[in-house]
Amino acid sequence: MQSMALTRLTMSGVYRAFVFILIFYGVFITSEAQTSTPSPAPTPCALRSNTSCAECLQNVTCLWCTPTKQCMDYPVRNILPPSSVCPLNDARWGLCWVNFQILIITMSVLGGVIIIGIFVCCFCCCKCERIGSKREDAKVERQTRARKTRQKAKRTEMQLRHDEVRQKYGMAKENPYARMDNH
Incomplete structure (x- = not known):
């Protein structure tokens, strides 16, 4: 009983410490986020012309044209x-290193595949x-044929027993289609 109470007390202390750490961490992160400086606005794409492809494409909205060495805003009205x-x-x-023409061909081939x-x-x-349904149909057909064969054998066996009983008690019929009369 004492160990159970001690366990509860220890668990309670652990939970309190955990909650305290979470609150402290939340306050610290919030104050850190408030003191950070806003990032500078990206430079327009046109100002990065005649530089390099890597410098132009640092801004996601820019498009680099290799022969003219121009950096321009991506024409968002068109897909390509x-x-x-x-x-x-x-x-x-x-x-x-991503060529639009090769990218289109590659994506088309992958989509086709x-x-x-x-x-x-x-x-x-x-x-x-x-194929599975044909196999099942064949199996069902075999089972049906086997069942009919067993039924026919049982019917024949039962008929033989009935004939033996009729013969034993003198009720055998000469003509199987004749009516049984009480003699």
Whole structure:
């Protein structure tokens, strides 16, 4: 009983310490967040022209055109930058080594492979299901034939027993279709 009370007291102390640490940590983080300075506004993309691709693409909204060495705002109205702005083969966005034209081709091939993979999986699943249902149908048919064979054998055996009983008591019929008369 005393050990149980001691355990409760110790657990209570642990919980209090844990809550205190959480509150202290929350206050410390909040005061740290309030004292941090705001980040400077990014420089416009046009001011980074004639520099380097890496410097231009530090800002996510910028597009680098390799032959003209121009840094410009990404044309957000279009999904891909039009060739009048910069040819796809020379346009860079996000990373300097990512070529838009190769990116489009790669994404198209990957998308096609994924779609073909889905179709192949669906075809295989449907085919396996058909094969499985054919196997089940054959199994059910075999079971039905076996059941009918057993029923026929039982019926024949029962008929033989009935005939033996009829013969034993002198009720055997000469004509199986004749009516049984009480003699």
